[in-house]
Amino acid sequence: MKAENENFFDRVYEVARLIPEGRVTSYGAIAKYLGAARSARMVGWAMNGAGKFDDIPAHRVVNKVGLLTGKHHFDGTNLMQQLLENEGIKVVDNQIVHFEKHFWDPFKELGVGED
């Protein structure tokens, strides 16, 4: 019980919260955006706590290949996929179709000093 200092988590929550509908991103992308590219696992861990927030669309966060690796942690086994399909994203075999097409890059979308 010390998750009050969610400074790192808060970062993940904030970025995840910025993910627009119909878009998805990967743990590595968020982690990298936070400056901890090697903390992809941490991003997922943060998502674990994100389930307590209604503004944290954890279902929009998948692994680098667009695979719903964390669907198992959702309330329902298919909830994650259902949510994605609800936003217009096609999901097959727990994998997002045209993932790169729906991929939401924080660096590019948020413009982290790109050019």
Add this chain to the structure above:
DNA sequence: GAAATGACTCTAC
């Protein structure tokens, strides 16, 4: 203080 876990990612064979 040290060991264990984890919704990942990369490198090597």
Add this chain to the structure above:
DNA sequence: CGTAGAGCCATTT
């Protein structure tokens, strides 16, 4: 090209 193993970071116990 496919599978296997190690690495990495932060949180938790």
